[in-house]
Amino acid sequence: MVEQYLEHARTILTHPLSGLKPGSKGAYLLSLPGYMASYDLREGFPLITTKKMFTKGVIEELLWFFKGDSNIKYLENKNVSIWTLNAFQFNFPKMAEKGIFPEYLGTEDAKYTPEWEAAVKEFGRKIREEPGFAEEFGDAGRIYPIQWRKWSHYNPRTGKLETIDQLGDVIKGMQKKPFGKKYMVTAWNPGEIDQMSQPSCHVIYHLMINEDEKTGERVLDLSMTQRSSDMFLGVPFNIASYALLTHIIADQVGVKPRRFVHTLDDSHFYTGLGERSKWYVEHWRELKNKVREVRDKPGYLEVLEWVNKNAPAAETEGRWDHVTAILEQLSREPLPMPQLSMVQRKTLEELTVDDFKITGYEHHPLIRREMHV
Numbered sequence: 001m002v003e004q005y006l007e008h009a010r011t012i013l014t015h016p017l018s019g020l021k022p023g024s025k026g027a028y029l030l031s032l033p034g035y036m037a038s039y040d041l042r043e044g045f046p047l048i049t050t051k052k053m054f055t056k057g058v059i060e061e062l063l064w065f066f067k068g069d070s071n072i073k074y075l076e077n078k079n080v081s082i083w084t085l086n087a088f089q090f091n092f093p094k095m096a097e098k099g100i101f102p103e104y105l106g107t108e109d110a111k112y113t114p115e116w117e118a119a120v121k122e123f124g125r126k127i128r129e130e131p132g133f134a135e136e137f138g139d140a141g142r143i144y145p146i147q148w149r150k151w152s153h154y155n156p157r158t159g160k161l162e163t164i165d166q167l168g169d170v171i172k173g174m175q176k177k178p179f180g181k182k183y184m185v186t187a188w189n190p191g192e193i194d195q196m197s198q199p200s201c202h203v204i205y206h207l208m209i210n211e212d213e214k215t216g217e218r219v220l221d222l223s224m225t226q227r228s229s230d231m232f233l234g235v236p237f238n239i240a241s242y243a244l245l246t247h248i249i250a251d252q253v254g255v256k257p258r259r260f261v262h263t264l265d266d267s268h269f270y271t272g273l274g275e276r277s278k279w280y281v282e283h284w285r286e287l288k289n290k291v292r293e294v295r296d297k298p299g300y301l302e303v304l305e306w307v308n309k310n311a312p313a314a315e316t317e318g319r320w321d322h323v324t325a326i327l328e329q330l331s332r333e334p335l336p337m338p339q340l341s342m343v344q345r346k347t348l349e350e351l352t353v354d355d356f357k358i359t360g361y362e363h364h365p366l367i368r369r370e371m372h373v
Contacts, residue, residue, distance in 0.1 A: 001039050001040070001044065001046040001337055002046070002049050002334035002335075002337070005037070005239065006050065006329070006334070008035055008037060008235075008264075008267065009326050009329070009330060010291065010330060012030060012031070012032040012231060013030065013269070013288060013323075014288055014291050017032060018288070019031060019284075020271070020281060020284045023270065024111075024372070024373070026273065026274060026278070027271065027272065027273055027277050027320065028270075028271045028280055028281060029268040029271060029372075030269045030280070030284060030323065031268035032266075032267050034264075035264045036262065037264075039239065039260045039261075039262070040259055041243055041257045041258060042256075042257075042258060043337060044337025044339055045240070045243060045244075045337060046240065046243050046260070046337065047240050047338055047358065047361060047363075049334050049336075049362060049363045049364065050330075050332040050333075050335075050363075050364050051329055051365070051366060052364070053237075053240065053363065054082075055240070055358055055361070056078075056080065057080045057237070058241050058244065059244065059356055060075060060078050061075065061082060061083075061241065062248075063353065065144045066145075066167070067145060067149075067349065068145050068149030069145055070139055070140045070145045071134060071135075071139050071140070072084060072127060072134070072138050072139075072140055073127055073134035073138045076128045077128060078353075081124055084123065085120055085371060086140055086198045087123075087127075087138060087140040088123045088124075089106075089373060090141055091138070091139070092106045095137055100126075101119050111373070112273060140197040140198075141195050141196040141197040142192045142195045143187070143197060143200065144187050144200065147166070147186065147188075148166055148167045148185055148187065149165050149166070149167060150163045150164075151163060151164040151165075151189065152189075152192070166185045166186070171252050171253060174207065174209060174249075174252075175252075175253050178209040178218060178253065178255070179210075184204060184205065184206045185204065185205055187200035187202065188200050188204060188227075198373075201226055201229065201230075201234065202224055202225070202227075202238055202242070203225055203227050204224070204225050205222055205223065205224040205242065205245075206222070206223045206224075207249060208222075209221075209255055210258075212256075217256050218254075218256070219250075219255055219257070219258035219259075220249060220250040220253070220255045220257050220258060221258050221259040221260075222242060222245065222246040222249070223260075223263070224242050224261070225263045226238065226262070226263065226265065227265045227266065228265070228266050228268075229264040229265070229266060229268065230268065230270070230322075230371070231267050231269050231322070231326065232270075232322035232325050232326050232329075233369060233371055235267065238262070239262065242260050243340075244340070244356070246259075246260050247340060247342060248351070251345070252348070269326055270322045270372045271321060271323055272311075272322075272323075273320045274312075275312040276311050276312045276318060279310070279311040279312055283311075287303070287307070290303045290306060291327075297330070297331050297333065298331065299331075300330040301327070301328070304324055304331070307323065319368070322369055325367045328367055329364075329367060335362040336362065337360075338359060338360045339358070340356065340358055341356075342355055342357070343355035
C-alpha cells in the first residue's frame with residue numbers, strides 16, 4: 001500500500017496537469033489537482049514505511065478529535081506538538097497585545113526566523129507548564145474536534161442555538177440502520193472558517209457498510225475528501241489517521257474494517273523558502289522532465305543530487321523544501337505493512353493510546369522537514 005503513496009508522489013512530480021503556484025512568504029508549491037487512492041485495510045495498516053512515522057501523534061490527535069475539545073493542552077501534555085504552530089498564530093494577536101511576545105513576530109517578515117521559531121517553542125512550554133496560560137491562549141479555534149462533536153446549529157423550531165454531535169449521531173445511526181447512505185461527517189463549516197486556526201484540510205468523510213462478497217460479513221468502507229494535501233508531512237499522517245478511524249468506527253458498530261478511499265483535491269509539495277523557492281520557479285519544468293526519465297530507485301538520488309548541486313544551499317531554507325525530501329523517499333524500497341490491533345468495545349471517550357498496538361512496523365530512517373503555515 002505504500003506504493004500507492006509513492007506513485008501519487010511521482011505523479012505530482014511528472015504529470016502534465018501539475019504546476020507551480022505561490023504560497024505564503026515567497027514559498028511555492030508543486031501542485032496536482034484531483035487524485036484518488038484506495039487502501040485495503042485487510043492487507044495491513046497503511047503506515048508509510050519509506051520514512052519513520054510519528055505513530056503516537058496519529059493516535060493522540062484522533063483521540064483529541066473525539067473529545068470535542070480544541071485546546072492544544074491535551075496534545076502538548078503528551079508531547080504532541082502538531083497543532084502548536086497553528087494555535088500560536090491563532091492566538092498571537094492576543095498574546096502580543098498583552099506583551100507576551102513582541103508584535104513584530106506576527107509579521108510575514110518574521111515568519112520562519114530563529115526568533116519566531118524560538119517563540120513558538122516557548123509558547124508550547126507555556127501551554128504545558130504555566131498555570132492558566134493554556135486556558136487563555138491554547139485554543140486552536142473551531143477546528144475538527146468542534147465540528148465533529150459540537151457543530152453549532154440554529155434550530156428555527158426552538159429559536160435556540162444547538163450543537164450537533166455529528167460523529168456520535170452517525171455511529172448511533174449505523175448501529176440502528178447499518179446500510180444507510182447518509183452517514184457523513186463534515187468539518188467544512190463556511191460560517192466558522194474565520195474562527196479556525198487552520199481551515200479544515202480533510203473536509204468530509206462518508207461511512208458505508210456492505211456485505212463482503214466472499215465471507216458474507218458486514219464490512220465498513222470510509223471515503224474521505226481532502227481539499228488541501230501537504231503530501232510530505234500531512235498526507236502520510238492523514239492516511240494512517242483515517243485508516244485508524246475506520247478501524248475504530250467498525251468496532252463501534254460491530255463490523256469489520258475493509259477499505260479507506262482517499263480523494264485529494266489539491267495535493268502538493270512545498271519548494272522551500274526564499275532563494276531556494278525562487279530557484280524552483282525557474283527550474284520546475286526541468287525538474288519534472290528529469291523525474292520522468294527516472295527508471296529505477298537510484299535514479300531519484302541522481303535527481304536529488306542535481307537539485308542540491310544547483311539550488312541555493314541555504315541550510316535554513318532547505319528545511320522547508322519538501323521536494324528533496326520526497327526524492328529521497330522515492331529512492332527507498334517499501335517494507336512490509338504492519339498490523340493494527342486494538343482493545344474492543346470501548347466508547348470513543350474511553351479510548352487511550354495504550355489501547356492500540358501496531359506490530360511489525362519496519363521503516364526507513366526519519367526525514368525531517370518543517371511545516372509551512
